[in-house]
Amino acid sequence: MKSVRRPVVALSSMAILVLVQAVADPTGLLALVGWPGAALRFDLGLWPLAPYVIFVPVLLGVTWWATLRAGDRFWMHTAGLTLAVLLAQATACFAMTWDAATAVWAAGYVAVKAVPAALIVAGFSRWFGGPRERLTFSAGSVWPPAVLFAGIAPLVAGLWWTGAAYAPGIPVARPERGALAMIVAVALLAGVTAVCLRWTRLRVPGVLGGWLAALIAGGIVGLVQGAVSIVVDGGVSGDVWPLMVTYIAVADGLAFGACVGWVVGLGALATDRVLARSSARTPMLVAASVAVVALAAALLVPALGTGSAAAASAAPAGFLRADGDIITDGDGNQVLLRGVNVNQLVDFYQPQPDVPVTRPLTEDDYAAMAEQGFNVVRLNLSWSALEPERGTLDPEYVEQITDAVGWGKRHGIYTVLDMHQDSWWNGPTEEGTACRPGTEPMWGYDGAPEWATITDGAPRCQFMGRDISPAGNRAFQHFYFDTDGVQSALARSWGELAGLFADEPMVAGFDLLNEPGFGQTAPVTTSHQLGRFYDRAIQEIRAAGAPQIVFFEPSILWSGLGFDSGPTPGFTDDDNIVFSPHLYAESITMDRDLGIPPIVSLERQFTLAERVAAEYGAPLWSGEYGYWGEDDDVLQRLNRYADAEDEHILGSAYWVWKQACGDPQNGIGPVGNALMMQDCATGGDAPPKADLLAVLSRAYPRTSPGVLTSLKADGASLELAGTTPERSCGLEVWIPGTGEPELATTGLTDVESVAVPGGWSITGCAEGDYSLSTAP
Structure with missing residues (x-):
């Protein structure tokens, strides 16, 4: 019977870490579980209690399981403990909102806390957990579960891979970003997951081995996305944005692997059983079938649509509006x-x-x-x-x-x-x-x-x-x-x-x-x-x-x-x-x-x-x-x-x-x-x-017919261009200063300059492409 000494050490270390952080961090920003010094409320449902009655039990439960299955290998154990923190976060957030898309995406927000905590607990477990027994297991099936995991990514993308971090050109498994970006992301995720599966299943048996492969693969794909962003998103230009992009992409990937990776674990076991009863050609047939089904499902997502259209909110005449x-x-x-x-x-x-x-x-x-x-x-x-x-x-x-x-x-x-x-x-x-x-x-x-x-x-x-x-x-x-x-x-x-x-x-x-x-x-x-x-x-x-x-x-x-x-x-x-x-x-x-x-x-x-x-x-x-x-x-x-x-x-x-x-x-x-x-x-x-x-x-156009296409100003000097599909006399430009500006125009008619307090108001009419430049 396997010793429980290491799981006990890991469980104790994680519990102590949670308590120490809660006491030491007055804001909860860096702690796994924050304690703001407020009285506990038991009359408001789950949201005030979720960090304590949901997060902590899930964290400790998965910590025990991950240590029991992967505790003899430091890096596998670290991955398992990271998984524990991410799952605890997702579960607690779901209890607060009953919104699965928000909850699983929110798991990525604790990645910066999860990895250090996992390293600390894994270190204590290695030092005080007793002798290790590093067994090797069969890698089993890798491609069918990897392809399945990658293929369902566009179907369950939810809030993953959205926001400021994801510039055009970064491969993400979101249908609205275009077929090419989605297919590249799906292929990348499938390939990396297959490689990770071959590595993790040799070291960690059962569902957890596949789950950890998905977690690690998600993080690696995030690193690749970060590297791509350096090329397509302005590169290094005096800020650390490329590092932030990489962190966000890695966090999204880890959250996706943590919350969906069980598909890989169960899929690998199921595929192993099918293959055990089948011919030598079956692995290729299974992988091909899964790939076809996954790709078809992914490509079907755009046709199904991503939500209802926005309701019209037409404002009355004379009111500003978004268009x-x-x-x-x-x-x-x-x-x-x-x-x-x-x-x-x-x-x-x-x-x-x-x-x-x-x-x-x-x-x-x-x-x-x-x-x-x-x-x-x-x-x-x-x-x-x-x-x-x-x-x-x-x-x-x-x-x-x-x-x-x-x-x-x-x-x-x-x-x-x-x-x-x-x-x-x-x-x-x-x-x-x-x-x-x-x-x-x-x-x-x-x-x-x-x-x-x-x-x-x-x-x-x-x-x-x-x-x-x-x-x-x-x-x-x-x-x-x-x-x-x-x-x-x-x-x-x-x-x-x-x-x-x-x-x-x-x-x-x-x-x-x-x-x-x-x-x-x-x-x-x-x-x-x-x-x-x-x-x-x-x-x-x-x-x-x-x-x-x-x-x-x-x-x-x-x-x-x-x-x-x-x-x-x-x-x-x-x-x-x-x-x-x-x-x-x-x-x-x-x-x-x-x-x-x-x-x-x-x-x-x-x-x-x-x-x-x-x-x-x-x-x-x-x-x-x-x-x-x-x-x-x-x-x-x-x-x-x-x-x-x-x-x-x-x-x-x-x-x-x-x-x-x-x-x-x-x-x-x-x-x-x-x-x-x-x-x-x-x-x-x-x-x-x-x-x-x-x-x-400085000078600027207050209103411009149609749409502005370029604008540059310095004091009373202005250069603008625009285009309008139909004639409009809505041009109004502010020019500062006392001297009447000199105007050069194309595509404008009925241009007038009127002195106003502090400067000049330039008005005119346009149809098609137009431009205006001024000199003080």
Whole structure:
């Protein structure tokens, strides 16, 4: 009888590792099972308990099995323990969501924790597990199960191999990426799995041997995809994106192997039995039959379709709307929305009682923004001020919003209403709180009302910044799972607020939630649950009769990393939506805080964002960017951003127009860090950032007939080209400066230049291809 000493050592080591990590990691980001210091809740179903009553038992159960079967071989044992972590994650996520596609894809998110944990436990098992007995077994059948495993990949692709990491040209087993990419990926997966099977089945018998082959094969295919990405996705260009692509692809491959690899294990055993009763020619016949069936099934997937078509959300005349990958005015003209964020209505935490946290918002602000050529304001709102008492919108605050929208309308500026939050709510660390090692007391910031903030006693202490806090993460977790109906309340509030502006075409749209936190179980929260909230809010907005665009964001991870998964594609059947990540690469991203090379370069972030927007079938608009601090390279970086933005023909809103000295995001410095500066010593105005404003107020087309095909600008100099299938007089171009610009045009008629505050408005008509260039 085989000794159980090694499984006991492995089981004990894994249990101890889980406990030590839970205690040592105050955030749960690096721990297999996090403990935020919150009280356990037994009244909310499985989601609060899943990490403990689902994840841990599955982890320990598979650890025992993998050690019993593969514990005598270090690397096989490591693979088996990695499998244990991934399966535990998938099972726990399924218990939270009852959505299999999300759950199995989410397994890849713990790959970075699974492999180190597996190496540690495998090492302890080798040192203290007693003598080893390294037996060799029969390799048995390899090609039929390998082909079957690869052939079903397109059928069960789910959320695997999606997102910013997968550039065109990378082979992935997804039918919508084209037959060639899919066939190459399937063939690659089949071949690698067959090779791995021949190796693993000699060392590990039974189902586990085949399962581990699938796991390892998935990881190897990910390495190949990463290598291909270096060639097809811009190569190494000053950032570490190729390494991130490789990690994501490996994580996806490991998750696929872990969650589907049992097919290989069972298939290998079944094939062995068939072959044992058959002639020598049977192996080839079985492999060929499986290959034909798998390929036919894979090729059938596109014909079956991948989901229902988006519902039409036609906006009335005069309203902006999403149309494919651009924003239009409904009259055949592309619209570029370029402007700034306005945070003067935000309900910020006040660090110092005698220093105001915001500056008054007046019509003079809108007049000044119009003089810079801005045609949009992302108006930051606070749920805490909008709905301080549950179920009632504050009439005075609504009046402030209405005034701001009206001022914008008078000055030709659209408004995007943004439900802003930073670190969930404006409460600071309570006095007497003992922050766990690695965290520290923090200020509050802004966001939800107190009645919508549920922390279960988790400490309000920050780790590497305001957005990683046990209390904040716990509050977001409750929001995502709608504890006490707090998510439902915000969705209803959105409907009520949107209904008030349903007839106002100068409200461009509604930004549902600023930089949503990741809670405690990304990507369940940041993808599946976030998408559910967005869908509910959109339904409330449409039920209120509001036809405007809905802007939706990925989680705060995008702002911190330069990319993220985002809500699950297909989260809504509404097609009047715009993807709105914040393009902060080389700014507030983690890499800059840590002093390492950029994860995503400033230029590359546009391509990645467009790639994800295309998966949603939506236009792209950056709701925030900038905030490069006081470094000497601020102007240089802004110029790079402007050049890339023009190259990609995109709009955006700079952060931020005005920032008061008492704003907690400002840090109580000598000046308010914004475009329009404040002298903190006097409380009055300081000189504005004229050098940055000169870049931001550069020439651009506000509306263009048809579709723009190229754009380049520097101050008052502009070069643009476009094409329109039918005659349109919708051209409107902003040119800064006092001197009338010299124009050179092709394909344009009725061109006029009119002086406006701060510059010039160029209008004209076009039909077919057209171009315009200006010189100051």
